[in-house]
Amino acid sequence: MSDNIEDKPQPLLEHLLELRNRLMWALGAFFIAFLVCFAFAKPLFNILVEPFTWAVDWAGMSDRKIELIYTAPQEFFFTQIKIGMFGGLLLAFPMIAAQVYKFVAPGLYKNERSAFLPFLVASPMLFMLGGALVYFFFTPMVMWFFLSMEQTGGGGEASIMLLPKVSEYLGLIMTLIFAFGLVFQLPVVTTLLARAGLATSEGLASKRKYAIVGAFIAAAVLTPPDPVSQIGLALPTILLYEIAIYCARLVERQRAAAQAEREAEDSASTASSAPENDA
Known part of the structure; x- marks a missing residue:
């Protein structure tokens, strides 16, 4: 078993130094990405206005x-800072995830690393899928709902x-993107x-209600206090919960198949050694 793990016993100080280096790389990547996104904050905001x-x-x-x-005079400036931080976090996430993986990977067995990598790839993809759903569908739908409350005036009514x-x-669209992005992590978390x-x-299915x-x-x-966005988030969450149950069943089937294969190998090994013992 020790051949399958690459980590060597290290003093606490070396682990802390390794953690510091990984954090510096992650923070450096975020800072550079923040500067890039802040420099293009206005075009990025115009993209977010498209919905x-x-x-x-x-x-x-x-x-x-x-x-x-x-x-307020400073409002749009701070909005651009938020855009820089929001975009910088998304842009730097691959580097941040890579640094996290490099820090924990030496302490994992080879089979654990091979099982962890797919989730490291699936997590940002699912987040982007949730964000795309917000951008192309739910934000326009929510804004259409709010626009429907307008009053054009006439007949003595105010405009x-x-x-x-x-x-x-920006707060609305960021809240929706983060909410949907986090909810779309449900299959990954459940599978882990x-x-x-x-x-x-079975336990997940029993707690469905x-x-x-x-x-x-x-x-x-x-989400904001309107029925459109709340129902729009709740329904995909329920669907993702069902997908999470299915993913858990796949994991259990794979585990059962691996266990059956090991038992078959053990039985074959026992059967082959039996004649030698009789002799």
């Missing part, structure tokens, strides 16, 4: 000019128009728990 444009088209207001406002603040619009023996498909209630509670906490 609002689509919502305006959905609402039949294609001739309307898209306008966002800021009411009420949606003019989002830049900070609040199943591999570690901390969760079973609690998961449904929890999905709506989480959606109410993570």
